[in-house]
Amino acid sequence: MKRENQNHSANEQAALAQDEARDGFLPRAQLVDLLGQRSIVLIGIMGSGKSTVGRRLAHRMGLKFVDADNAIQEAANMTIPEIFASHGEAYFRSGEERVIARLLQEGPQVLATGGGAYMSGSTREAIAEAGISIWLNADFETVMARVRKRTSRPLLQTPDPEGTMRQLMADRYPIYAKADVEIHSRDVPHETVAEDIMIGLSQYLLSTSASNGTRDLEVPVAD
Numbered sequence: 526m527k528r529e530n531q532n533h534s535a536n537e538q539a540a541l542a543q544d545e546a547r548d549g550f551l552p553r554a555q556l557v558d559l560l561g562q563r564s565i566v567l568i569g570i571m572g573s574g575k576s577t578v579g580r581r582l583a584h585r586m587g588l589k590f591v592d593a594d595n596a597i598q599e600a601a602n603m604t605i606p607e608i609f610a611s612h613g614e615a616y617f618r619s620g621e622e623r624v625i626a627r628l629l630q631e632g633p634q635v636l637a638t639g640g641g642a643y644m645s646g647s648t649r650e651a652i653a654e655a656g657i658s659i660w661l662n663a664d665f666e667t668v669m670a671r672v673r674k675r676t677s678r679p680l681l682q683t684p685d686p687e688g689t690m691r692q693l694m695a696d697r698y699p700i701y702a703k704a705d706v707e708i709h710s711r712d713v714p715h716e717t718v719a720e721d722i723m724i725g726l727s728q729y730l731l732s733t734s735a736s737n738g739t740r741d742l743e744v745p746v747a748d
């Protein structure tokens with residue numbers, strides 16, 4: 526018995542495209558087509574590059590870019606340090622959940638979240654429904670070097686920012702690991718990390734669209 530129908534060749538095509546995507550990434554138009562209305566949602570620890578790499582990724586893909594932290598600041602008409610100082614972290618988190626749920630209705634786009642956003646179960650569900658989650662996985666030394674001098678991240682304004690960062694990483698990395706795609710954020714140009722994301726996204730989109738498209742269609746035919 527052999528399997529030979531229209532779908533079989535679609536399967537083969539998907540496999541071929543998947544091989545190509547292993548070395549590079551799909552043409553922009555095909556990536557955007559497979560993405561549909563979904564958002565590319567960047568998650569990861571402070572300093573992993575969500576905001577700056579996200580902006581470049583959006584530019585490369587011809588998509589709009591939205592930073593959830595900026596949207597929260599606009600909605601509150603306050604900076605993030607001001608929100609933490611006058612209302613506390615719990616207030617910030619509930620605003621963050623609402624703003625991200627709203628922004629997710631506006632895909633396709635690249636959406637950079639703040640480092641704590643993915644810790645919320647309801648935000649993870651909303652992202653899974655309307656987006657593809659990309660974890661920018663960065664190591665301790667890399668992110669510390671990037672965030673050390675900045676005062677814009679209230680969670681790191683502690684007597685021991687390094688210890689705080691280590692604890693946040695220990696708490697959060699097992700949750701970040703639930704993301705659809707994991708990309709190593711390292712000290713290479715932002716553009717290179719944006720390309721790595723396009724490679725990871727290509728592989729993810731091909732593997733998920735191949736399995737979705739073939740499940741019901743592949744029928745064995747007799748010789």
Ligand SMILES: Nc1ncnc2c1ncn2[C@@H]1O[C@H](COP(=O)(O)OP(=O)(O)O)[C@@H](O)[C@H]1O
Pocket residue numbers: 569570571572573574575576577578637671672710711712713714715718
């Ligand atoms: N690949 C990279 N190479 C060098 N510096 C980077 C890279 N990615 C991010 N940075 C720098 O690290 C800092 C934090 O990046 P940002 O995008 O704001 O991170 P996040 O939004 O994840 O907190 C910025 O100064 C940014 O330019």
Ligand SMILES: O=C(O)C1=C[C@@H](OP(=O)(O)O)[C@@H](O)[C@H](O)C1
Pocket residue numbers: 569570571572575576594605638639640641642677678679680
């Ligand atoms: O990790 C966190 O909990 C936070 C990360 C920040 O965003 P970035 O990850 O973009 O720095 C910002 O949302 C806020 O300061 C809280």
Ligand SMILES: [Mg+2]
Pocket residue numbers: 575576577594637638639
């Ligand atoms: Mg950011």
